[in-house]
Amino acid sequence: MNLETFAIIMGGLTIGSALMVIISKNPVKSVLFLVLTFFFISGNYILMNAQFIAAVNIIVYAGAIMVLFLFVLMLLNLSKENEPKNSVFVKFAALVAGGILFTVLIAALKDGLVIAAATVDQSDTIGLVENLGQLLFTKYVLPFEISSVLFIAAMVGAVLLGKREKQLID
Amino acid sequence: MVLATIFQNGMSIDFYIVLSTILFVIGVVGVLIRRNAIILLMCIELMLNAVNLLMVAFSTYFGKSDGQIFVFFIMVVAAAEATVGLSILVMAYRNIRTTDVGIFNNLKG
Numbered sequence: 191m192n193l194e195t196f197a198i199i200m201g202g203l204t205i206g207s208a209l210m211v212i213i214s215k216n217p218v219k220s221v222l223f224l225v226l227t228f229f230f231i232s233g234n235y236i237l238m239n240a241q242f243i244a245a246v247n248i249i250v251y252a253g254a255i256m257v258l259f260l261f262v263l264m265l266l267n268l269s270k271e272n273e274p275k276n277s278v279f280v281k282f283a284a285l286v287a288g289g290i291l292f293t294v295l296i297a298a299l300k301d302g303l304v305i306a307a308a309t310v311d312q313s314d315t316i317g318l319v320e321n322l323g324q325l326l327f328t329k330y331v332l333p334f335e336i337s338s339v340l341f342i343a344a345m346v347g348a349v350l351l352g353k354r355e356k357q358l359i360d
Numbered sequence: 361m362v363l364a365t366i367f368q369n370g371m372s373i374d375f376y377i378v379l380s381t382i383l384f385v386i387g388v389v390g391v392l393i394r395r396n397a398i399i400l401l402m403c404i405e406l407m408l409n410a411v412n413l414l415m416v417a418f419s420t421y422f423g424k425s426d427g428q429i430f431v432f433f434i435m436v437v438a439a440a441e442a443t444v445g446l447s448i449l450v451m452a453y454r455n456i457r458t459t460d461v462g463i464f465n466n467l468k469g
Contacts, residue, residue, distance in 0.1 A: 194371055201379045208383055208406055212390035217398055224402050231409055234376075237366045238420040243428050247412075250435050255405065255442045262446045263398060266453050274395035274460035284392030292385040299377050316425045317416075325425050326432070337436045344440035351447040354454075 197237050204230040217268055221259050228252045240317035367421055376417035383410035397452075397459040401445050408438050 207230060210223040228251045235244035276284075315321060326334055367373070383406060390403035412431045419427025453459055456466075 193366055197366055197371060197375065201375065204379065205382055205386070208386045211402060211406065212386060212394060212399070217396060220399055220402060224405065227406065228409065231413055234379075234413060235416055238416055239366075240416045240420060240428055243412075243416055243431055246432065246435060247409075250439060251405070251409070255439055258442060258446060259398065259402060262450060265450065266398075266459060268396070268398075268459065274458075274462060276393055276395055281393045284389050287392060288385045288389035291388060292381060295381045295384070296378065299381070316423055317420060317428060321425050322428055322432070325429055329426075330429050330433075333433060337433060340436065340440050344443050348443045348447040351444070351451050 193237065197234070200230055200233050200237065204234065215273055217263055217273070218260070221256060221263060224259075225252045225256045228256070235317075238317065242317060242319045242322050373417060373421050376414060380410040380414040380417070383407075383413065395461050397449050397461050397464070398446075400461065401442065401449070405438060405442065408434060 204227060207223050207226040211220050211227060214220050214223060228247060232244045232247045232252075235241075235247060387403045387407035387410060390406065391400055394400060394403070412434055415427045415431050415434075419425065419431075449459060452464065456463060
């Protein structure tokens with residue numbers, strides 16, 4: 191089995207589990223399928239030799255963000271019975287809109303590829319930690335520092351919002 | 361260990377363009393057909409990941425690391441967004457006992 195077949199199988203599994211996220215009625219199943227999707231996406235990163243991004247994707251997305259989602263889901267105590275549903279007409283309209291969006295995006299991206307293929311210059315070490323670290327702490331050091339401010343703001347916001355305020359109306 | 365990338369084995373970039381477009385469209389359709397606000401946030405994460413996948417594909421394809429740095433920053437922003445979004449959701453749930461976005465409609469002043 192060569193690498194291309196492997197990539198195609200991996201892509202198919204990614205699409206399948208992403209579809210299950212929006213199809214499955216139980217929100218907990220949706221979260222678990224999303225974790226699975228992130229693992230398959232990380233597999234795709236490894237195929238492209240982006241090892242740092244693959245590791246960070248698993249640690250940050252599957253490890254931190256999805257656990258946060260799962261915690262909130264457990265906290266809210268939602269069940270399959272009181273899951274809100276849209277009407278069939280809205281679902282049909284959404285599917286048509288999604289299909290049209292897909293067609294337009296593919297049609298728009300199709301022509302740019304001819305130019306792209308000519309200037310291809312492939313290197314196999316760019317996804318390693320050494321290269322990315324060099325770039326992150328020299329050229330992109332200012333955005334890196336600013337992102338810490340963003341995290342402080344998000345943390346303060348989350349604590350402020352999550353604090354139980356005094357009930358005025360009972 | 362340095363492995364050969366998939367593009368050096370003759371894989372076309374078209375595959376990843378189509379794959380990430382499909383993932384993005386799945387995210388958009390998910391936002392449109394579901395009414396549970398948590399699923400909506402998850403579909404936004406799916407869309408962000410579709411963009412990340414395409415960024416890494418092009419970064420590897422052209423041999424420039426900048427795209428992967430941007431993916432790193434997208435992850436940072438996504439983490440912050442998920443935290444604040446979920447805490448707003450928990451607070452809204454405390455007041456109106458539901459996560460149905462159709463009922464959030466009543467919040468307007």
